[in-house]
Amino acid sequence: xxxxxxxxxxxxxxxxxxxxxxxxxxxxxxxxGATVQLEGREVINFASNDYLGLAGDDRLIQAAIAATKExxxxxxxxxxxxxxxxxxxxxESAIASLKQTESALVFSSGYLANLGAITAIVGKRDLIxxxxxxxxxxxxxxxxSGATVIDYPHCDVETLKSQLEKQxxxxxxxxxxxxxxxxxxxxxxxxxxxxELAEQFSCMLLVDEAHATGVLGAxxxxxxxxxxxxKHQLIEVGTLSKALxxxxxxxxxxxxxxxxxxxxxxxxxxxxxxxxxDTAAALSAINILQQEPERRQQVWRNVDYLRQLIAQQLPNLxxxxxxxxxxxxxxxxxxxxxxxxxxxxxxxxxxxAIRPPTVPTSRIRIxxxxxxxxxxxxxxxxxxxYIN
Ligand SMILES: *Cc1c(COP(=O)(O)O)cnc(C)c1O
Numbered sequence: 275x276x277x278x279x280x281x282x283x284x285x286x287x288x289x290x291x292x293x294x295x296x297x298x299x300x301x302x303x304x305x306x307g308a309t310v311q312l313e314g315r316e317v318i319n320f321a322s323n324d325y326l327g328l329a330g331d332d333r334l335i336q337a338a339i340a341a342t343k344e345x346x347x348x349x350x351x352x353x354x355x356x357x358x359x360x361x362x363x364x365x366e367s368a369i370a371s372l373k374q375t376e377s378a379l380v381f382s383s384g385y386l387a388n389l390g391a392i393t394a395i396v397g398k399r400d401l402i403x404x405x406x407x408x409x410x411x412x413x414x415x416x417x418x419s420g421a422t423v424i425d426y427p428h429c430d431v432e433t434l435k436s437q438l439e440k441q442x443x444x445x446x447x448x449x450x451x452x453x454x455x456x457x458x459x460x461x462x463x464x465x466x467x468x469x470e471l472a473e474q475f476s477c478m479l480l481v482d483e484a485h486a487t488g489v490l491g492a493x494x495x496x497x498x499x500x501x502x503x504x505k506h507q508l509i510e511v512g513t514l515s516k517a518l519x520x521x522x523x524x525x526x527x528x529x530x531x532x533x534x535x536x537x538x539x540x541x542x543x544x545x546x547x548x549x550x551x552d553t554a555a556a557l558s559a560i561n562i563l564q565q566e567p568e569r570r571q572q573v574w575r576n577v578d579y580l581r582q583l584i585a586q587q588l589p590n591l592x593x594x595x596x597x598x599x600x601x602x603x604x605x606x607x608x609x610x611x612x613x614x615x616x617x618x619x620x621x622x623x624x625x626x627a628i629r630p631p632t633v634p635t636s637r638i639r640i641x642x643x644x645x646x647x648x649x650x651x652x653x654x655x656x657x658x659x660y661i662n
Pocket of ligand 1 (some may be wrong): 409453642
């Protein structure tokens with residue numbers, strides 16, 4: 275056996291290059307915000323999940339510094355051993371109060387929150403029904419759980435219902451999985467119908483609020499609040515790393531669910547607790563988002579302004595359906611998406627090309643922030659009009 279067992283890696287990379295699927299990192303300098311330093315020049319940032327502009331906010335920075343000085347850089351252990359601090363409890367009650375749930379549990383990331391929650395609550399004898407466009411963490415959590423997984427077409431509640439009619443009785447437990455704001459499209463799940471179906475067929479419903487928390491709903495609680503579903507028993511997952519400007523994830527739900535996850539979610543039990551800095555920054559973000567609803571309102575005003583300019587100046591642009599601050603311009607191919615992203619970058623606009631395998635069709639993805647100025651949005655539309 276003289277062949278190099280690692281040869282396939284180079285070949286696989288070559289295939290990725292040929293398909294225009296190759297990805298690499300881009301270095302950002304300085305503080306995050308509506309404008310950032312990208313590869314040595316200032317660009318307007320439409321690539322960030324920092325919807326409320328909090329990741330560079332001095333109050334979060336000061337909270338992180340103060341927590342680090344008081345409690346150190348590392349939490350030194352898992353929550354059940356030496357890593358649990360009063361700060362974690364404070365953050366978890368702030369999340370539960372924001373989400374209007376009985377309880378909440380913070381994980382090291384949103385990805386780990388999904389893996390932990392899904393694998394803890396279903397197994398081999400159970401069924402998962404999952405939206406085809408769900409985030410990678412929901413899909414991989416489903417696979418890892420060992421449950422039977424059936425994907426339903428994107429937001430297709432008719433197919434979901436007929437699958438439930440056919441399959442539900444053959445399984446012990448059933449879990450429906452959905453993003454609330456679909457991260458690469460910006461549309462919303464049909465939550466009220468999903469809640470109804472879950473109740474009718476005795477299914478658990480896990481809603482991933484990663485892109486909705488802080489942005490949607492009267493108090494910024496997310497899509498569940500937006501649709502008036504806070505009274506229903508749900509499993510709400512989310513992240514501290516998007517509108518909350520920090521790092522970490524959470525599950526919010528009933529006291530019993532959270533208590534169970536503390537005992538059974540392996541991605542929570544066997545990993546180090548969130549750092550004091552991340553915990554304090556997220557806690558500060560929740561306070562700000564509750565005290566300054568004008569930030570959330572500004573996100574929506576900016577979205578409306580962009581839509582209005584597009585309608586007036588770029589009527590031929592193919593906008594994917596969206597009800598969030600994520601707006602996508604559909605393009606023919608990965609190569610075209612890359613070229614448009616390049617041209618935008620030359621005009622001082624940072625808006626990424628999103629390509630397969632992340633999404634089925636290539637696109638430019640725009641994220642609107644509260645801290646974008648009207649002039650930033652005008653510059654984006656102007657740059658797009660040169661390309662069109
Ligand atoms: C970003 C995202 C996650 C992962 O959250 P992290 O905290 O970044 O790991 C999970 N689900 C969805 C829908 C996301 O958009």
